[in-house]
Amino acid sequence: xxxxMRLKLKTVFVLYFMVSLMGLIYAxxxxxxxxxCTEHDMPKDRIISRLRGELHSLQEQTRKLExxxxxxxxxxxxxxxxxxxxxxxxxxxxxxxELTRLMQTFLHVPQLHxxxxxxxxxxxxxxxxLLKKSGLVYTHLHFLTAKDRKLQEGDPSWLKPRGVEQRxxxxxxxxxxxxxxxxxxxxxxxxxxxxxxxxxxxxLFTEMRNTQRVSVWPxxxxxxxxxxxxxxxxxxxxxxxxxxxxxxxFPMDMAGFAVSLRLVLTNPEACFDGExxxxxxxxxxxxxxxxxxxLEPKADDCTKVLVWHTRTEKPKMKREDALQAQGLGxxxxxxx
Amino acid sequence: xxxxMRLKLKTVFVLYFMVSLMGLIYAxxxxxxxxxCTEHDMPKDRIISRLRGELHSLQEQTRKLExxxxxxxxxxxxxxxxxxxxxxxxxxxxxxxELTRLMQTFLHVPQLHxxxxxxxxxxxxxxxxLLKKSGLVYTHLHFLTAKDRKLQEGDPSWLKPRGVEQRxxxxxxxxxxxxxxxxxxxxxxxxxxxxxxxxxxxxLFTEMRNTQRVSVWPxxxxxxxxxxxxxxxxxxxxxxxxxxxxxxxFPMDMAGFAVSLRLVLTNPEACFDGExxxxxxxxxxxxxxxxxxxLEPKADDCTKVLVWHTRTEKPKMKREDALQAQGLGxxxxxxx
Numbered sequence: 001x002x003x004x005m006r007l008k009l010k011t012v013f014v015l016y017f018m019v020s021l022m023g024l025i026y027a028x029x030x031x032x033x034x035x036x037c038t039e040h041d042m043p044k045d046r047i048i049s050r051l052r053g054e055l056h057s058l059q060e061q062t063r064k065l066e067x068x069x070x071x072x073x074x075x076x077x078x079x080x081x082x083x084x085x086x087x088x089x090x091x092x093x094x095x096x097x098e099l100t101r102l103m104q105t106f107l108h109v110p111q112l113h114x115x116x117x118x119x120x121x122x123x124x125x126x127x128x129x130l131l132k133k134s135g136l137v138y139t140h141l142h143f144l145t146a147k148d149r150k151l152q153e154g155d156p157s158w159l160k161p162r163g164v165e166q167r168x169x170x171x172x173x174x175x176x177x178x179x180x181x182x183x184x185x186x187x188x189x190x191x192x193x194x195x196x197x198x199x200x201x202x203x204l205f206t207e208m209r210n211t212q213r214v215s216v217w218p219x220x221x222x223x224x225x226x227x228x229x230x231x232x233x234x235x236x237x238x239x240x241x242x243x244x245x246x247x248x249x250f251p252m253d254m255a256g257f258a259v260s261l262r263l264v265l266t267n268p269e270a271c272f273d274g275e276x277x278x279x280x281x282x283x284x285x286x287x288x289x290x291x292x293x294x295l296e297p298k299a300d301d302c303t304k305v306l307v308w309h310t311r312t313e314k315p316k317m318k319r320e321d322a323l324q325a326q327g328l329g330x331x332x333x334x335x336x
Numbered sequence: 337x338x339x340x341m342r343l344k345l346k347t348v349f350v351l352y353f354m355v356s357l358m359g360l361i362y363a364x365x366x367x368x369x370x371x372x373c374t375e376h377d378m379p380k381d382r383i384i385s386r387l388r389g390e391l392h393s394l395q396e397q398t399r400k401l402e403x404x405x406x407x408x409x410x411x412x413x414x415x416x417x418x419x420x421x422x423x424x425x426x427x428x429x430x431x432x433x434e435l436t437r438l439m440q441t442f443l444h445v446p447q448l449h450x451x452x453x454x455x456x457x458x459x460x461x462x463x464x465x466l467l468k469k470s471g472l473v474y475t476h477l478h479f480l481t482a483k484d485r486k487l488q489e490g491d492p493s494w495l496k497p498r499g500v501e502q503r504x505x506x507x508x509x510x511x512x513x514x515x516x517x518x519x520x521x522x523x524x525x526x527x528x529x530x531x532x533x534x535x536x537x538x539x540l541f542t543e544m545r546n547t548q549r550v551s552v553w554p555x556x557x558x559x560x561x562x563x564x565x566x567x568x569x570x571x572x573x574x575x576x577x578x579x580x581x582x583x584x585x586f587p588m589d590m591a592g593f594a595v596s597l598r599l600v601l602t603n604p605e606a607c608f609d610g611e612x613x614x615x616x617x618x619x620x621x622x623x624x625x626x627x628x629x630x631l632e633p634k635a636d637d638c639t640k641v642l643v644w645h646t647r648t649e650k651p652k653m654k655r656e657d658a659l660q661a662q663g664l665g666x667x668x669x670x671x672x
Contacts, residue, residue, distance in 0.1 A: 045380070093562070094646055096556075097556065100537050100644075101437050101441060101536075104537075199434075199436060200437075220432075220672040221430065221433070221672065223655060225653070225666055226656050226666040227666055244655060308672070309651075310433050310434075310648050310649075315560075315645075315646075315647075318560040318579075319561050320579065323561070334562075334565075334640075335640075336563055336644070
């Protein structure tokens, strides 16, 4: 009987032995699974680090590009004071050529806002189209100069100042559009008057960018001189190098100075006086704004010429007229 | 004794019971772990999709930037045919102004190689310095025109052609420097002659980029006309709109055509003939290279003016001279 019982116990014991083994085997299988789980993590880690790598190098690339790409799209630009360039222009054979090379210079300048003011009863298609395609930030205005104030065919260019009403119209637009909200200091900016026939180095705009009141520099090939310029001693303008009437309040060419936007906005009456005697147009605008002592000399104390008062010849149309007479002239539909 | 043994067996059986339980408990713990493993996958998937998103938008941004950034740094550029622009130049008051605005136009053109040839016994400091600072790919050459071939003070500009020797020197350099290695086809390229006083639209260079032999287009304000141009019918040049001697082989201005580099290299004798009668200089170069029938019209079948034959006035130095006489002239150390 004891033996039978022992047998019974043995089977029970064997059964339990099996169960325990199954448990252990199962446990070991689980151990295997644990490895699986970490293993099938690894590729994801690799993907992540690869993606992070690509992302980084791409960010690098973008940063470099940002630095070299076209100015008007430069995100650094919004932190620069805007340069408002006021350009009076009028219809003539070389107008499109002049505006084209001017535009191609301005495209190198960050944060430039081109204010083009036509001497015309309405905006012309030529200028409208050129500005639309330019890729520049611009404002297109027009203001017709009264006939009696306009140079007539054959008049010497010095007889009447050109572009007076157009520059004043540009100032009027700025004071209307950019006036500071009450209590605020308003937009950081600079105002420059750029005629469409001069030659401007891109460097000039870097020089004028941080004008506080009125900044000044030399102008090449102006007034019958190799250059005119303010003479600087101890960082201050003490007199002017000019070929004619140095006694004028500001014997400088229009291309030789820039004014801070704030100064333009806080002196709403300051404008160009078309009745001013010849050579006094710049003075008529500046005298209310600044004193010689306050002028800010740029371009290495006015020792570098970065703008030239170039003038483009009026093209002769001798042969055109002859062919027109025979009805063989150039197609007027072709814009020149 | 049987009872004692039964007791012993009981303890053994209990021990095994314990072991099996431990096995099962352990198994259950493992089950828990399995869940963990899938759970802590999820954030990684999120990280990956986020990174992929960032990467995509950044790639978009980069693509846009590539399109807008400065040409000479454009990595796409190396796959474009190089445009070799040969510019003859000579010392005069407006030289620096002219070269400055020309340079600022060329800076917008990808894969442009500027070949500047001075009419001078040696390279001048002014041009050397301007080119060094330009940021353009350039080659600086010089070739002095013989005195008897040069325009004298007061000569009408049409009396003798200007820049002949300098253009030929540019061609000589190209044939020496860019000749194809034996058996090879050589570099894809275009050769254009750009005087330093004309006005060039950036668009013009896109038009000439894929010149196969000789491409042509209108030139504005030239030859006493609003424009001169090849007349195109059925995609072919059939005659020329010009104010003078349309019978000339190629009645076109220097600014009105570009030649493929291959054509220049495979015709080593083609050059400009300074002895050619007035108006035949362009023909003297082109007649050996191409026939009218082979000309490739650009600029919408020669209906768009993208280059203007502008001329800059010689500045008067009346006041400068007067001041010089008094020893008060402009400082010669200041470069204008």
